[in-house]
Amino acid sequence: MEKMFCYQCQETLKNEACTNNGVCGKTYQVANLQDALIKASQLASFKADKEMKLQIIHNLFMTITNANFSATDISNAITKTYQDKSIDELLSLEMIENFDADKHSLQELVIYGLKGMSAYLYHALQLGFENEELFDFVSDTLGYLTQEHSLEEYIALVDKTGAMGVKAMELLDRANTSKYGNPEITEVNIGVGDKPGILISGHDLHDMEMLLEQSKDSGVEIYTHSEMLPAHYYPAFKKYKHFRGNYGGAWWQQQSEFESFNGVILMTTNCLMPVRESYKDRIYTTGVVGYDGLKHIEEVNGKKDFTPLIEQAKKCQPPKAIDNGSIIGGFAHAQVSALQDKVIDAVKAGKIKKFIVLGGCDGRHTSREYYTEFAKALPKDSVILTAGCAKYRYIKLNLGDIDGIPRVLDAGQCNDSYSLVVIALKLKEAFGLADVNELPIVYNIAWYEQKAIIVLLALLHLGVKNIHIGPTLPAFLTPNITQYLVEKFNLGTISSVKEDLELFKIS
Known part of the structure; x- marks a missing residue:
């Protein structure tokens, strides 16, 4: 008998569903509570004021893969959201009685898109940027999905979700750049110093700002991990002398990297893995992140007090070196626009023949070694555009440059995928093309969790075609819906590197 049913991430068991415990590490009890929280949010959406709409956004973000493993946290969120039904009643509640597999597939696609969108809205909110239209859309759509509609209406909703995804990504981009400046080309140290450190992981730049400010005279150095690497690209953070560099790679390597770091770790958003005893006493959570037995930093009146982390870090040993040298990033849309003439000249001269969008998420499966081999196999007249932690598959390979233009242009976090959209649209305009699909751009994107889903829906809404995603297609897509997306x-x-290079006409 199934104890749970979850297929929202790429690593779901056998690419079908996790039915006992999650591959991500969540228990079936937590998985079921997350389902109940989504249902509570749907019921609450019908009479939601602004406060409740913001709670719903928080709820959706909590249920993203690898964000919150705490049954207590999720139960508390259910209570805050909807008190008219017990958790057992919510779990047994069927929102739509007449089950149709293809309609259900589209409903799941929209819900996972809303989860990704809510992550972007949450980050923008932390910086004081709001969009009532997007808040309304998230809430209203959750309610809409409890009602019976035609297949065509669900397809139209998928497109509208993509349209709203574009707006959400633009909002977050505006929030980040207004607050911290436009990312600029930056060489980031990946070695270590001889002082104790705090390692910040996740995605939240507002948490980063508060931690840097509070620790600047402490003698403790701050390192980024995984998706926090792009914080180094923002001008506002460069004034902090103790902002040391980046430590480690993608989220799935954290269990060994957190051990060797020796210092304190702060998890600001999703990408947490089950915590090992060897560093459990050194890791803190904040925001939507939850894990039973860890210390949590609460927000009070918009502020967080990171004093406990800083004081503990002072007593820790310096990090153990696992890398040396540096990596280069900071190629968000404003920076690439500044290089536009140089890029266009290189294309016209035949020195750049292809742009490959090789962004997205990384993961544990050995099948993802494909992306490293694909990057290695690309000819020297191709440029990789990336955002997200998938870059760790190739960003340390030293693939060289073309007339001073690095062959790997990292725009930033998965949150910064908007930059890749803007870059493509600006190149289309610069070359005088009528359709973005006429550009010499290939989309070969890795996905893992739900933020990748909203990025995909945004690209589809913008009319981008010929996107390849891997290592597998989402398990929640039925054959009919997959065929619709193909047609x-x-x-x-993806298939093999050799076959895909031929398919993409890269030689």
Whole structure:
């Protein structure tokens, strides 16, 4: 008998569903509570004021893969959201009685898109940027999905979700750049110093700002991990002399990297893995992140007090070196626009023949070694555009440059995928093309969790075709819905490096 049913991430068991415990590490009890929280949010959406709409956004973010493993936290969120039904009643509640597999597939696609969108809205909110239209859309759509609709209406909703995803990504981009400046080309140290450190992981730049400010005279150095690497690209953070560098790689390597770091770790958003005893006493959570037995930093009147982390870090040993040298990033849309003439000249001269969007998420499966081998196999007249932690598969390879333009242009976090959209649209305009699909751009994107889903829906809404995602297609897509996406957008997946290079006409 199934104890749970979850197939929202790429690593779901056998690419079908996790039915006993999650591959991510969540228990079936937590998985079921997350389902109950989504249902509570749907019921609450019908009479939601602004405060409740913000709670719903928080709820959706909590249920993203690897964000919150705490049954207590999720139960508390259910109570805050909807008190008219017990958790057992919510779990047994069928929102739509007449089950149709294809309609259900589209409903799941929208819900996972809303989860990703809520992550972007949450980050923008932390910086004081709001959009009532987007708040309304998230809440209203959750309610809409409890009602019976035609297949065509659900397809239209998928497109609208993509349209709203573009707006959400633009909002977050505006929030980040207004607050911290436009990312600029930056060489980031990946070695270590001889002082104790705090390692900050996740995605939240507002947490980063508060931690840097509070620790600047402490004698403790701050390192980024995984998706926090792009914080180094923002001008506002460069004034902090104790902002040391980046430690480690993608989220799935954290269990060994957190051990060797020796210092204190702060998890600001999703990408937490089950915590090992060897560093459990050194890791803190904040925001939507939850894990039973860890210390949590609460927000009070918009502020967080990171004093406990800083004081504990002072007593820790310096990090153990696992890398040396540096990596270069900071190629968000404003920086690439500044290089536009140089890029266009290189294309016209035949020195750049292809741009490959090789961004997205990384993960544990050995099948993801494909992306490293794909990057290695690309000819020297190709440039990789990336955002997200998938870059750790190739950003340390030293693939060289073309007339001073690095062959790997890192725009930032998965949150910064908007930059890749803007870059493509600006190149289309610069070359005088009518359709973005006429550009010499290949989309070969890795996905893992739900923020990748909203990025995909945004790209589809913008009319981008021939996107290949991998290592597998989402398990929640039925054969009929997959066929629809193939026929309308030529959506595909990956095969072998050799076959895909031929398919993409890269030689």
